[in-house]
Amino acid sequence: MCADRIYEDLSPLRKRSRIVWLAIEIAFAGLVFFYWKIQVLDYRKYWAQAEANRTREIALPAPRGVLTDRTGKILLADNRASFKASFIRENTKDFEGSIREAGRLLDLDPAIIRERIEKYRSLPAFRSIVVKDELSLKEVTLIEARRGERPELIVETEPKRLYPFGAFAAHALGYLQELTPDELRTIYKGRRAGDMVGKSGVEATYENDLVGREGQLVEVVDSIGRKRSERENVEPKPSPGLRLTLDFDLQAKAQDLLKGKEGAVVVLSPQTGEILALASSPTFDPNKFINRFTPEEWVGLIASPDKPLLNRAVQGLYSPGSTFKIVMATGGLESGAITAATSFFCGGKIEIYGHEFSCMGSHGALTLPDAIRFSCNIFFYNVGRRMGIETIADYARRMGLGRKTGIDIPGEATGLVPTPEWKKKTQKAVWFPGETISVAIGQGPLQVTPLQIAAVTAVVANRGRAIIPHFLAGETAPAGTDADPGLSAANVEQVVEGMWRSVNAGGSGQGAQVQGFEVCGKTGSTQTMSREQADRISAQSKQRKTHSWFTGFAPRNDPQIVVSVLIEFGGLGGATAAPVAKELFGIYKDKYARSHPSAGN
Amino acid sequence: MLDRIHPREIDWVLIGLLLVNSAIGLVLVQSASHFLHGGFAVRQAVWILASLILLFLLLTVDYKILMGFVPYIYVFLFLVLLVILVLGKAERGAKSWVGLAFMGGQPSELAKVVVILMLARVFAEFKSRYVTAAATVLSGAVTAGPLLLIALQPDLGTALSIAPLWLGSLVLAGLNRRTLVIILIAVVVLSFFSWQFLLKDYQKTRLKTIINPLQDPRGSGYHVLQSKIAIGSGGVVGKGFMKGSQSQLRFLPARHTDFIFSVLGEEFGFLGVCVVLGAYFLLLARIFRAVGQTRDRAGLYIVFLCGCMVTVPFMVNVLMIIGLFPVTGVPIPLLSYGGSSLLSTYLAVGLVLNVKLRRFAYV
Incomplete structure (x- = not known):
């Protein structure tokens, strides 16, 4: 009896334990299969995603080709440098908070910023969307100083069109306007939201000759968007410009x-x-069209009874x-x-x-x-x-x-x-x-x-x-x-x-x-x-x-x-x-x- | 109380496997945290040493003598968890970390070991062919106490890794069809109740995220997505030690704790994953093999439940990081950084060694 108490029959328990262990063995086999699927079968897909994660492509815009008079000496349409603030949706978790902060930094109504971003909702989240143009130096500093904590808000430099003689030959040269989301999906597929394209005159007809080729900078970044190194750099290639027949x-x-x-x-x-x-x-004055977001002036031009456009x-x-x-x-x-x-x-x-x-x-x-x-x-x-x-x-x-x-x-x-x-x-x-x-x-x-x-x-x-x-x-x-x-x-x-x-x-x-x-x-x-x-x-x-x-x-x-x-x-x-x-x-x-x-x- | 130990009776293979897996963990923690301040790998190494010493100390005490003290330990643990819960209200965030002055770690982790001992005691004299309602309720109550206190901290991950110990003990004690049905119904009712009243929004989102991790790549699905990218991009051979872009550039969250296995997948590839799965499998196999080498019911329960204690979080974690299980803060024993998790695992393995060591002892 004594021995019986000491060496009791534990075989049912041991059997149950073996069943559990069998289940664990099967689970291990399953694990090997799942990891094989991810690491061997789907490797390419995840590798591409990891690459996309760690690299950031920055477009380097080419200055728009200049337009000259028939002598080739007088610039009728030139370029100057300007700063704009862009928003990258992918880089924020708290969209509303980011918009509020952007509004505060840029002195803009957050509702306007939201409207701007909503307009390009259909674009991939990593694409930057321009929210403010013609930044002052102070605004540039404010945004740059928060680059670490606000990776969704960036400053981009952009060559801007300048018509040195204002209204000179305005109807012949035409004017530039921001791409509409529709155009972005159809005729200007390679372009980016907020790009300016010729909407009338020579600027429109010879759009493709004038844009030049955009350069690209590929940076390696960490999860909060800090730049770690540069990988490739393709210099932008500006258009040689066009000589017009105008005297x-x-x-x-x-x-x-x-x-x-x-x-x-x-x-x-x-x-x-x-x-x-x-x-x-x-x-x-076509210079008036260069700045985004001044609809009043634009509406004024359209509605004017003597039809200046x-x-x-x-x-x-x-x-x-x-x-x-x-x-x-x-x-x-x-x-x-x-x-x-x-x-x-x-x-x-x-x-x-x-x-x-x-x-x-x-x-x-x-x-x-x-x-x-x-x-x-x-x-x-x-x-x-x-x-x-x-x-x-x-x-x-x-x-x-x-x-x-x-x-x-x-x-x-x-x-x-x-x-x-x-x-x-x-x-x-x-x-x-x-x-x-x-x-x-x-x-x-x-x-x-x-x-x-x-x-x-x-x-x-x-x-x-x-x-x-x-x-x-x-x-x-x-x-x-x-x-x-x-x-x-x-x-x-x-x-x-x-x-x-x-x-x-x-x-x-x-x-x-x-x-x-x-x-x-x-x-x-x-x-x-x-x-x-x-x-x-x-x-x-x-x-x-x-x-x-x-x-x-x-x-x-x-x-x-x-x-x-x-x-x-x-x-x-x-x-x-x-x-x-x-x-x-x-x-x-x-x-x-x-x-x-x-x-x- | 102290016992003569015959060193050749100690399962040195098991200790060896324990150290091998700890060493793997150390390498991964180093890769995952070398760019952070805090010397995580060094601290992990110190914890391994300390835990190993405590493991050998534990061997000197016959587990049967330990069984006599278990109720006191259990009550003590209960009070500690209660104090943490009350005092913790004052602190921010997760309350499971008590100051170093108190216990030097996370008592919630150690609760697992205590619960195992308590369950073993409950079932030690239980000899029916199948588990009874009374035994179910009693063992359930024993488990539920610490579980609820930990869940309220709130540390859902650790709390949920205690529940399987209870289920494990029931499985071992023998579940007939009727009990199984009752338990299933209880689980369904409880889940419904929890979903409606207990679970916080972020926890619900995590559950929903398993179904579609892409629904919000920047939100709750982000962690799992980044983890899958890390593992998948590792390919067959991996990107190399400390060369994983996902972990080194910090796209991977909680790299040295919950997502340590993702670091493995990225930097050492499918081959590395297989090697580590193999090492872990051998460790678990060694523990479960000890189930067959126990002398009595209490010892068998202890060994089996210690096996479950290591297996369940491991399984949950390696499934979670590839999106097959909800995101719960469950670290992998031995591999993830974390002192108290390491200590409790060493103590659990210590218990297994203890039981195995005394399989021939006479009463």
Whole structure:
């Protein structure tokens, strides 16, 4: 019994213990499997994550390529250094606390910061999001001093666009704006939130040539974001910049002449299509767009009734008025509706299709050149009646109206060349012959941009060859055009003769006459005015005047320059627009005439 | 009370395995903390030496004599935990660290050893084929006392590593189907109750995190995610001693304590993990083998429960760090830095040696 008490039967307990031990053995086998899965099978995935953990990629932005005038010497768009504060969501555990602290350091409402960050919610958490721009030195110090405790808040240096001449050629150069989240997902995939991209003008068209290549710095960091070492450093490669065709003096003068007016000026070379000046008034200062987060100014620019952002030279649609007579004259001769010998009698008024149409004066019997010289309506009524609307539309399109010129800035307007088909489609109405008579003198539904008028003028100056207007200088610039208007030089010469007389023989364009520089041109005044424009004029208690046109080229036999001017509500073209053109022709002559011996004659 | 010890009866293999695993722990602690102030590895080495001395001292006392004192030790422990809880209210944070003047460590860890002895005493004279309701309640009460006091500190990790000792004793005593069902129901009810009323938000989040550690990589899932990255990026051979980017650049949290095994995985790779798993397996195997070499019921319980005491936190930890178990502050015995954990493990192994040493003794 005694032995029994001492050596009791413990075998059931030992058996249970062996079962538990068996379970532990199985668990160990399981452990080996789990660790094998993580360390051997999924090794690459975790290795990549560990690398991402310990390295930090810092983008080194390349300064945006500069834009220069045609000499390549005057910088129209430059860069300067600026500091911005960015937020990295991944580096904070207490998002709200971080935002509050950021707000305190940057003197910003935390709600604004949250809104900024929310805007880019869809981006990965390690990407930095700009929360404040143009930091003061004090703000930079405040943030840098907290780099250890606030790894989510960083200071980034950024080259900023600077337009040294403010509003100079603003509509041609364009402006930069912050990428929208949509653009970031679609067209600018490689870019980063908060990047500035060209939104209009040359800045937009040549965005990819101007951004250059971003550099990259790879740093090894610890868990709180402190830098331990550098691994790779790829230097940023700035874009070499672009040389534009703009002529500083002509552009400055054009803007000066437009000051206080609403209108547009286009100066280009008829030989190459190079744009020497393109001005639209009123204008704006593109430097204003460089700073993020000043929506008030932006809204102000958009909402302003005189639309400073509208590029009147390429987007503004106007009735061409009598400048259309250039097209009528060319088309009339080309189509055979008239010849150089055809003459019509102007008695001040004429009755066509049961309506009475009038002329500015009573010009008697005249042939084409004098009809252009005096801008005789009755002559062109007759030409229009003979040609018919389809033929008119055909020549208008051939010479460059009703389609884009192909200028290298975005947003160009197409304009409108009306046809019976167009009227049927848009207004469900039949074309009346009387409307053809209106179109013949550039009224009616016709719509053109000042740039199109300049392009038409270039066709005449070139005696039939069309060009594509452009800003980019150098050999890469597009020259010539795919659509040859197919005009005979002899016919065009008749039109040139008329335009010469208009300026140099006491015609309607004599206001543009320049001594020693054979200017050929055509004026125009347009009565049409949209309802809202009329309302605006009344509201501003301005006199209800017509839009004023002048378009011309010089010198007659070796055309080097085309000038087209539109002044809104400027009155008669000869009185307002022609003198503006005269000034520009004068500048060009003084600057370049000596280098072109054939000029000046 | 003191006994003659025959050195050749001592299981030197077990002591050897204990020291091998301690040495592995020392290497890992050094790698995980060499860049910190505090000389953790040196302190760990000192603790190993001290614990080894206490282990040999423990061998001199026959465990059967010890069994007689256990109730007093148990009451003393209970009072100490109570005092800590009351005094601890004044201190910040976790209250389980009493000043060095008091006990020089974490009494919560030592509570495990005391609970083992107390359970062994409860079941020493229990001879039914299956465990009875009375025995379940009694052993449960014995375990629940210190467990609740520790849980209230709050040190959920240590508290939860005490509960398996009770379950282990029940398993050993024999669970029939009815008791098993009752226990299962009790566990479900208790879990529900705890979830609703007891668990703090951060503890709930930790549980939820097992299901989806990526739901908030910077929040509660962060630790496990970083740990998995560390282990996975170690690959087959590892990045080398003191060369793990996750541990050296401090992406890994609690590197020298709860996540010491992640350091192993990162720096020594799958091969290192297998070696250490092997060393640990041999240690546990040696302990569980001793179950078959016990003389009496009390001794068998002591050896088995000491085995459980080392096994459970190890399993919990190595599963936790790869996201297969909720994040609880459970260190790995011998490998993780921590004096009182080390001491209690040495004492537990000491008990095993003690029991094994006296397997042939006569009454």
